[in-house]
Structure formats: C-alpha cells, structure tokens
Amino acid sequence: MARQQYVLDYIIKSSPAILYNFLATPSGLAQWFADEVDQHNDILTFVWEGYGEQAKILGQEDDEFIRFEMESGEAGEYLEFRIDKSEVTDDTILIVTDFSDEGEYDDIKRLWDSQIDTLLSRLGARN
Numbered sequence: 001m002a003r004q005q006y007v008l009d010y011i012i013k014s015s016p017a018i019l020y021n022f023l024a025t026p027s028g029l030a031q032w033f034a035d036e037v038d039q040h041n042d043i044l045t046f047v048w049e050g051y052g053e054q055a056k057i058l059g060q061e062d063d064e065f066i067r068f069e070m071e072s073g074e075a076g077e078y079l080e081f082r083i084d085k086s087e088v089t090d091d092t093i094l095i096v097t098d099f100s101d102e103g104e105y106d107d108i109k110r111l112w113d114s115q116i117d118t119l120l121s122r123l124g125a126r127n
Helices: 016-024 105-123
Strands: 003-012 036-040 043-048 051-061 065-070 079-085 092-101
Touching (some): 003 105, 016 092, 092 105
Antiparallel strands (some): 003 092, 036 043, 043 051, 079 092
C-alpha cells in the first residue's frame, strides 16, 4: 500500500512563541507528545511506553516551524509542526504534516486529535 501525506489544522489559543516552545523543546514535547524526550545536537529521542525512536531535526525557525525526519519513516517523509496566524481572526493555527499508510487516515486523525487535546490542556488553551 502507498503511504500518503496528510495535513491537519488546529486552532490554538496561545501565542506562537509559547506554542513553539511546546513543539520544539524536549521539555515542551515531553508534556504532550511523548513520555520522554532527549536531545543531542539535532537528534531527538522520543520514548513512548518504553519504546524509543530517534528523529533528526531537518529544519526549524523560531515561532514558525520545526520539521523532523523519524527513523521509522520512509525516504522523503517527515513530521512537521508549523505555526500560522489567521489574518481574519488573529487565531494561532497549528498545522501538522505527517505520513501514514493508505487507509489509516481516520485512525491517525483520532491519534492526533487526542495528542492535540493533551497539548491544549498543557497550554491552558481549551476552547
């Protein structure tokens, strides 16, 4: 089966600077994304329920985006967190870009919805 890229948007009631801290630092990521996160240079190690996976930071810009290449991903795949501002409402928008096997979109969306719900809770940014 082919792998597909998908993009999910979430409105986050937070400043881009505060949100970015939760997306791009080991301490921020450990509050919502993984159980533990360690960083050595541009390599992050994520631990979920005892299972570890490394990711290389491919690029980042403060308060705008961070892109990771997960070791389990296929060539050309990445996980990206991008922060945008709505010109109309001035809301902060988190854009998540990820990849999954074809037909797994609903499961992946539920997983991300749950992760982002945890992020909103940690940020104190629930609607």
